[in-house]
Amino acid sequence: MTQVVLFNIFNGLIVGAFYALMALGLSLILNLSGVINFAHGGFLAIGGYLAYMLLPYIGFWGALVVSPLLTAVLGLIVERLLIRRVYGRDPLYSLLLTFGLAFIFEDGTRFIWGAQSLPFQVPSWLVTPLSPDYFFLTGYRLFMVLVVAVAVIGLFLILGRTRLGMRIRAGTLDLETVSVLGVNVRILRNLNFGLGVYLAGLAGVLAVGQLGLQPTIGSSLIMPSFVAIIVGGLGSLPGTLLGGLLIGVASGVTTVFFPSATEAVMYVMMAAVLLVRPRGLLGEEGRF
Amino acid sequence: MNGLDVNKQAANVVVWLLLLAMPYWLPAVGGYIELGSRVIVLGLAAMALNFLLGYTGVLSFGHAAYFGLGAYGVGMMIRYVAPSTGLGILVGTLTGTIAAAIIGPMIIRLRGVYFAMVTIAFGQVFYFIAFRWNSVTGGDDGLTGWTRKALHLGFATVDIQSNPNAFYYLVLVLFALALGVMAWLLRSPFGRTLIAIRENERRARFLGIPVDQHIWLSWVISCGLVSLAGTLYALLNNFVDPRALYWTQSGDFVIMAVLGGMRSFWGPLIGAAIYVVLQDYLSSQTANWMSFIGLFFVLVVLFFPRGVLGFIRRKVTS
Numbered sequence: 001m002t003q004v005v006l007f008n009i010f011n012g013l014i015v016g017a018f019y020a021l022m023a024l025g026l027s028l029i030l031n032l033s034g035v036i037n038f039a040h041g042g043f044l045a046i047g048g049y050l051a052y053m054l055l056p057y058i059g060f061w062g063a064l065v066v067s068p069l070l071t072a073v074l075g076l077i078v079e080r081l082l083i084r085r086v087y088g089r090d091p092l093y094s095l096l097l098t099f100g101l102a103f104i105f106e107d108g109t110r111f112i113w114g115a116q117s118l119p120f121q122v123p124s125w126l127v128t129p130l131s132p133d134y135f136f137l138t139g140y141r142l143f144m145v146l147v148v149a150v151a152v153i154g155l156f157l158i159l160g161r162t163r164l165g166m167r168i169r170a171g172t173l174d175l176e177t178v179s180v181l182g183v184n185v186r187i188l189r190n191l192n193f194g195l196g197v198y199l200a201g202l203a204g205v206l207a208v209g210q211l212g213l214q215p216t217i218g219s220s221l222i223m224p225s226f227v228a229i230i231v232g233g234l235g236s237l238p239g240t241l242l243g244g245l246l247i248g249v250a251s252g253v254t255t256v257f258f259p260s261a262t263e264a265v266m267y268v269m270m271a272a273v274l275l276v277r278p279r280g281l282l283g284e285e286g287r288f
Numbered sequence: 289m290n291g292l293d294v295n296k297q298a299a300n301v302v303v304w305l306l307l308l309a310m311p312y313w314l315p316a317v318g319g320y321i322e323l324g325s326r327v328i329v330l331g332l333a334a335m336a337l338n339f340l341l342g343y344t345g346v347l348s349f350g351h352a353a354y355f356g357l358g359a360y361g362v363g364m365m366i367r368y369v370a371p372s373t374g375l376g377i378l379v380g381t382l383t384g385t386i387a388a389a390i391i392g393p394m395i396i397r398l399r400g401v402y403f404a405m406v407t408i409a410f411g412q413v414f415y416f417i418a419f420r421w422n423s424v425t426g427g428d429d430g431l432t433g434w435t436r437k438a439l440h441l442g443f444a445t446v447d448i449q450s451n452p453n454a455f456y457y458l459v460l461v462l463f464a465l466a467l468g469v470m471a472w473l474l475r476s477p478f479g480r481t482l483i484a485i486r487e488n489e490r491r492a493r494f495l496g497i498p499v500d501q502h503i504w505l506s507w508v509i510s511c512g513l514v515s516l517a518g519t520l521y522a523l524l525n526n527f528v529d530p531r532a533l534y535w536t537q538s539g540d541f542v543i544m545a546v547l548g549g550m551r552s553f554w555g556p557l558i559g560a561a562i563y564v565v566l567q568d569y570l571s572s573q574t575a576n577w578m579s580f581i582g583l584f585f586v587l588v589v590l591f592f593p594r595g596v597l598g599f600i601r602r603k604v605t606s
Contacts (some may be wrong), residue, residue, distance in 0.1 A: 036401050085590060091401040092347055093589045096546060100294045100585025107578035223535065226409045234402055260420040267413040274394040274406070 008252040016248015017148040021203040021240045023228035025196035028241045031172040032192045038098040041218025042105025043197045047071040047204025068201035075197025093197025110215040118213040311453045321452045327518045327561045334544035334556035336513035338384040342550035344506040345486030349409030353414045354511040356533030358518025363528045367434040377519045384515020392504045410471035430529030549597030
């Protein structure tokens with residue numbers, strides 16, 4: 001029993017790490033530009049499919065590096081051509097625009113790569129269990145947690161230590177002042193969007209190694225990411241990270257005792273948080 | 289009465305005549321009456337959403353949940369409890385309304401995109417319940433094994449079960465009732481207050497208007513009417529499946545409202561008509577209709593944000 005519980009906690013942690021990675025990207029874009037990017041799941045799927053295409057040529061490690069970057073470039077282009085046009089308009093329009101994009105991405109990946117699940121080979125030495133007692137502790141799973149940890153630390157370093165990161169944080173608080181101080185806000189929002197999409201692409205590469213590759217992978221991961229943001233606290237990136245891990249573990253544990261409520265439990269958590277602490281776990285008071 | 293009012297009255301008369309005569313002219317232009325019923329039902333849903341979206345200025349992206357609750361309510365009532373269409377509609381509508389009333393207090397303090405995000409996330413709970421609770425809801429395959437029943441009015445029996453035209457008129461009567469309620473509410477002081485909140489919430493608050501309560505009530509009314517539309521949708525198809533609750537369905541309602549024109553009463557119905565016909569046509573023409581629908585969303589946002597009626601009104605006034 002302990003083993004089963006441990007297994008599911010660990011599983012939940014991994015799934016939660018995906019949610020967190022997705023949700024961090026969504027949060028970045030939401031905080032600076034006020035846009036909920038429904039197409040985020042689509043970017044995740046594209047990251048996965050690009051990795052699948054690149055795998056025979058540059059191997060797993062090459063794909064892990066290159067695919068998220070290519071996804072980010074696609075994000076920069078999409079922001080430049082489409083998303084930029086709805087900044088400053090009623091938030092309704094950005095929702096509808098990214099909603100339409102999500103449809104196009106999902107159907108487009110289905111059109112190009114087919115609806116059936118595609119196999120994705122990770123290096124064999126990563127797949128073998130590390131210990132016979134804890135069969136679920138494969139190298140790949142540990143590796144995923146490691147990559148997510150590195151990505152999150154990297155993100156917080158970028159935000160905390162670099163000029164770009166400082167501008168993003170400042171822009172989140174008061175974009176107008178940042179603009180008056182001579183920062184090109186258009187480029188700032190563009191890069192910020194690309195950074196968010198990069199995280200989605202990275203989550204995509206990791207997710208397909210774990211969950212398999214199908215066009216609906218994006219739309220199945222995006223709702224939990226919303227919940228992660230709401231639970232963690234709107235406007236707080238550490239909150240988003242915490243929220244993602246929490247709901248991942250919660251649904252992992254629920255799988256053991258009440259499997260049919262696996263998905264529902266995170267929404268129950270969200271309701272509880274909204275009732276007890278409407279701003280979310282780490283959200284700032286009075287911001288929203 | 290000035291010229292614009294006369295025009296408005298004339299437009300109302302024309303719309304109602306067209307709707308009343310639909311079973312007679314629709315087949316002549318290549319449609320079928322179920323398509324007409326679908327337009328009315330989804331139009332009602334879009335108009336009910338617009339009560340909140342266009343008139344109160346609150347951005348809900350989760351209305352599919354209440355639409356689906358109404359649909360499952362009527363289906364389960366007929367399947368498990370009592371084979372009565374009228375009772376089913378009543379129970380389905382109440383189910384959605386009560387759920388909205390309970391969820392309301394948790395979300396009314398949020399605004400803008402955050403309201404949208406929380407409503408859409410809440411909607412997913414019901415989706416997963418319908419999806420997972422196989423033994424009762426039929427899970428992914430949907431709730432089958434029931435049909436709408438003939439309507440007993442005491443003095444007469446209306447065969448809506450096998451006569452699609454009769455069912456169309458039932459839908460139209462309920463549609464008219466719901467529209468009457470909405471139009472009456474929007475003309476009342478309550479409706480004017482909602483518009484004041486939309487235009488300037490802070491000012492409304494300083495005037496002593498209990499803004500949160502007003503938004504809550506508007507939310508409950510809107511969701512209640514959407515669940516009524518949901519019950520009719522289930523009866524139309526004699527079937528419900530979890531997709532009626534899925535978040536993409538909410539997006540469909542919003543695009544209908546925007547496409548027709550959020551600032552006008554009839555706009556969402558026109559949006560629903562265009563959207564339903566387009567979807568019907570595309571899905572018969574290509575397997576990739578989802579891409580075209582997505583493209584359609586993008587094009588509407590970029591080039592047609594005021595919708596059909598907003599566009600016409602602008603042309604007329606300029």
